[in-house]
Amino acid sequence: MADNDKAFLTINNIEVIYDHVILVLKGVSLEVPKGGIVALLGANGAGKSTTLKAISNLLGAERGDVTKGSIEYKGEQVHNLNPADLVKRGIVQVMEGRHCFEHLSIEENLLTGAYTRSDGRKAISDDMKLVYDYFPRLYERRSSQAGYTSGGEQQMCAIGRALMARPDMILLDEPSMGLAPQLVEEIFEIVRKLNQNEGVSILLAEQNTNIALRYSDYGYIMENGRVVMEGNAGELGENEDVKEFYLGISTEGRKSFRDVKHYRRRKRWLT
Amino acid sequence: MRIEQDVLKILLAALLLMAAIPWTAGKLSSDIFFEWPFFFEVAIGGLLAGVMYSLVALGFVLIFKASGVFNFSQGAMVLFSALTLVGLNELGVPIWLAIVFTLAIMVVLAVVIERVVLRPLVNQEHIILFMATIGITYFLDGFGQTLWGSEVKLLDLGIPNSPGLYFGGQILINDFDLVAALIAGILVISLAFFFQYTRIGRALRAVADDHQAALSIGIPLKHIWVIVWAVAGIVALVAGIMWGSKLGVQFSLALIALKALPVLILGGFTSVPGAIIGGLIIGAGEKLAEVFIAPMIGGGIEDWFAYMLALAFLVFRPQGLFGEKIIERV
Numbered sequence: 067m068a069d070n071d072k073a074f075l076t077i078n079n080i081e082v083i084y085d086h087v088i089l090v091l092k093g094v095s096l097e098v099p100k101g102g103i104v105a106l107l108g109a110n111g112a113g114k115s116t117t118l119k120a121i122s123n124l125l126g127a128e129r130g131d132v133t134k135g136s137i138e139y140k141g142e143q144v145h146n147l148n149p150a151d152l153v154k155r156g157i158v159q160v161m162e163g164r165h166c167f168e169h170l171s172i173e174e175n176l177l178t179g180a181y182t183r184s185d186g187r188k189a190i191s192d193d194m195k196l197v198y199d200y201f202p203r204l205y206e207r208r209s210s211q212a213g214y215t216s217g218g219e220q221q222m223c224a225i226g227r228a229l230m231a232r233p234d235m236i237l238l239d240e241p242s243m244g245l246a247p248q249l250v251e252e253i254f255e256i257v258r259k260l261n262q263n264e265g266v267s268i269l270l271a272e273q274n275t276n277i278a279l280r281y282s283d284y285g286y287i288m289e290n291g292r293v294v295m296e297g298n299a300g301e302l303g304e305n306e307d308v309k310e311f312y313l314g315i316s317t318e319g320r321k322s323f324r325d326v327k328h329y330r331r332r333k334r335w336l337t
Numbered sequence: 338m339r340i341e342q343d344v345l346k347i348l349l350a351a352l353l354l355m356a357a358i359p360w361t362a363g364k365l366s367s368d369i370f371f372e373w374p375f376f377f378e379v380a381i382g383g384l385l386a387g388v389m390y391s392l393v394a395l396g397f398v399l400i401f402k403a404s405g406v407f408n409f410s411q412g413a414m415v416l417f418s419a420l421t422l423v424g425l426n427e428l429g430v431p432i433w434l435a436i437v438f439t440l441a442i443m444v445v446l447a448v449v450i451e452r453v454v455l456r457p458l459v460n461q462e463h464i465i466l467f468m469a470t471i472g473i474t475y476f477l478d479g480f481g482q483t484l485w486g487s488e489v490k491l492l493d494l495g496i497p498n499s500p501g502l503y504f505g506g507q508i509l510i511n512d513f514d515l516v517a518a519l520i521a522g523i524l525v526i527s528l529a530f531f532f533q534y535t536r537i538g539r540a541l542r543a544v545a546d547d548h549q550a551a552l553s554i555g556i557p558l559k560h561i562w563v564i565v566w567a568v569a570g571i572v573a574l575v576a577g578i579m580w581g582s583k584l585g586v587q588f589s590l591a592l593i594a595l596k597a598l599p600v601l602i603l604g605g606f607t608s609v610p611g612a613i614i615g616g617l618i619i620g621a622g623e624k625l626a627e628v629f630i631a632p633m634i635g636g637g638i639e640d641w642f643a644y645m646l647a648l649a650f651l652v653f654r655p656q657g658l659f660g661e662k663i664i665e666r667v
Contacts, residue, residue: 122553124549124552127549127552128460148557149553149555150556150557152555153554153555154555158554158555160553165547165550166550167542167546167547169546169661170546174539178539179554181554182554227554228554
């Protein structure tokens with residue numbers, strides 16, 4: 067995509083196989099420019115999370131393996147590094163379903179995020195203040211056990227915890243999952259602010275196409291382990307296929323439920 | 338707060354029961370000798386014996402907390418460390434140096450176990466890891482005895498082992514038990530501090546909560562596992578020293594692990610203080626029951642009393658006194 071400026075993260079034609087037999091990603095390529103927000107869109111099982119886990123190398127913990135292709139970050143091959151090394155190099159994943167440490171307090175959760183850092187207590191506590199600035203709600207709940215906080219607070223905690231590692235790139239997996247629309251909006255606002263103020267690049271996997279396209283610069287649409295379409299967020303939002311299949315708007319206006327089942331349109335990318 | 342209140346109530350109830358049953362038994366039956374100083378003597382002896390159970394239970398808790406694996410081989414580690422210590426000592430290494438060497442060996446053992454057993458089995462079911470630890474148990478039992486011989490050995494650290502009279506000469510307490518309790522106390526306080534306030538301790542608790550999330554923020558699981566196994570090995574050595582000086586270093590040391598099971602069920606598999614309180618209750622309960630209740634029903638309940646108590650706990654409070662509550666949001 068961005069030919070003017072050197073890509074920050076480049077994925078080249080990767081294949082992922084789970085358990086030595088199940089081919090999940092069938093050649094995915096994508097790029098994230100420095101300081102960009104890129105959305106990875108698609109339905110359940112399209113391979114969005116797998117793509118993110120291939121980058122952060124959390125696949126190993128799920129018996130998955132990148133068998134083909136390459137992943138390049140800051141001009142360096144990273145596909146054989148373990149997750150801890152990747153975090154040290156600045157890529158952190160915020161996993162789908164939040165995954166806070168339930169029995170630790172919010173503050174302790176944030177502190178674990180700084181595990182890989184060795185730049186001293188002062189820097190870490192400064193960053194903690196920064197996180198509390200972005201998420202004032204976390205400051206209020208800092209001493210509660212994370213398991214007892216609300217879904218939105220847990221999502222904030224997970225993002226805040228990732229920030230504590232001082233990343234250059236956050237892989238954000240489905241931040242809208244199970245949250246009220248208003249809260250989703252709030253979280254995306256903060257993500258945008260982080261991107262603008264801290265210069266963190268973001269690769270976002272999201273099912274909520276509408277909101278994801280509004281907050282990102284560029285988007286990839288995945289189906290069945292392949293990228294079937296890509297483009298600037300604005301263009302994608304205008305595309306008739308995307309409108310029909312992902313945004314639920316069609317040229318004929320609202321449809322009656324009777325018609326919903328027989329699609330008039332065929333997905334043009336399928337042959 | 339509510340959890341603490343519950344625990345307090347249970348503790349109080351346990352204490353009252355422990356006092357009330359022998360007392361009424363003493364009143365009702367002429368077979369039983371009951372006097373308050375004697376009661377306290379039995380209770381204190383039991384509590385101090387309980388501390389020794391706690392020492393073994395602690396090792397289980399550490400590994401279970403950090404990896405969700407029930408490490409069946411904790412007892413074998415106790416035996417192995419004690420054998421190594423005595424063996425080195427017999428080779429002419431002074432005892433304090435031998436302790437340092439044994440510590441180092443337990444750390445190396447942790448590294449080897451992680452490499453050879455845990456790493457290839459990563460992400461397998463817990464039951465598979467559990468079975469692997471059974472394998473480690475038999476290996477350590479056998480290897481330790483092949484290396485150092487299987488006859489009963491004496492371990493003498495110069496800890497006073499004579500009964501002394503306390504509280505105005507009314508109550509007889511073994512000095513050795515007091516030292517053991519003191520050492521266990523120091524160990525527990527430092528472990529609790531380590532878990533609560535250090536970076537590594539926090540990471541250990543994080544791993545216990547959620548492996549994947551811990552990985553995702555860059556906590557290297559392999560290091561964490563080596564650390565917990567090493568700490569568990571050190572705890573095993575302390576338990577091995579205490580039990581070994583009490584009973585002599587022999588194969589039966591590996592079996593005291595079985596006594597740690599009810600302690601764990603009582604205290605909760607995930608709680609360091611729980612292992613201590615659980616040990617105290619089991620220790621005191623066992624001795625009191627043996628002395629004051631057993632004569633009424635024909636004797637010999639010391640061996641199974643602990644398991645009965647554990648069973649009752651499984652029914653009413655499966656997470657134990659201090660175990661982490663399974664958090665469910667509604």
